[in-house]
Amino acid sequence: MKITYHGHSVVSVETVSGAKLLFDPFFTGNSLADLRARDVKADYLLITHGHNDHVGDMISIAKKNKATIIAIPEIIHFATKNGVENTHAMNMGGSFEFPFGRVKMVYAQHSSGYELGSDMVYMGEPAGFILEVDGKTLYHAGDTAYFSDLSLLSEDFDIDVAFLPIGDNFTMGIKDAVKASSTINAKKVIPIHYNTFPVIQQNPQEFVDLLPDNVGKVMAVGETLEF
């Protein structure tokens, strides 16, 4: 599979069979993004939680591409109410075999609400995703704090590549992300959720330098890696 980083928590995956998956499609308002929402191609949108910097352009991209949204039921309800036709609701600890591979929704310690005008819409619990695709295992952590149950992931999965937030303030910072990396024991760890806003300014190389040799990798925005 080919994995491309688009800034913040936006990660796209193209499988060997050509399925286009996209995590947390925040393009409009994302100062780092390399694409405009209207140019994005996707078959599946995986949404970790309901904050605006993760839901992002979910509705417009799903409608334009007739993409299927994979998320917790509260986010699916929001999507359906906003006219999205193709959805697949999952909940914590559940996994499902999709045509492109297997997805498990896993815990994240965070919050999840969507700011809509003066309202805060309830969007369920925040999550992460484990994908088993093309014989590889990928983990997108969403916006999580470091917590000890991350160790459950390495009990069940040999993670080839993990995307972990390092921005601090809203999520783990570098120090906790280093602990998380060792807990989940991923072969490759890629930092996300930094430098988008002033309060999450970080030097991602500092994170990589604290990891064992050849584990950490800073992906430039627009960079593609093959796994």
Ligand code: NI
């Ligand atoms: Ni968040």
Ligand code: MN
């Ligand atoms: Mn966030």
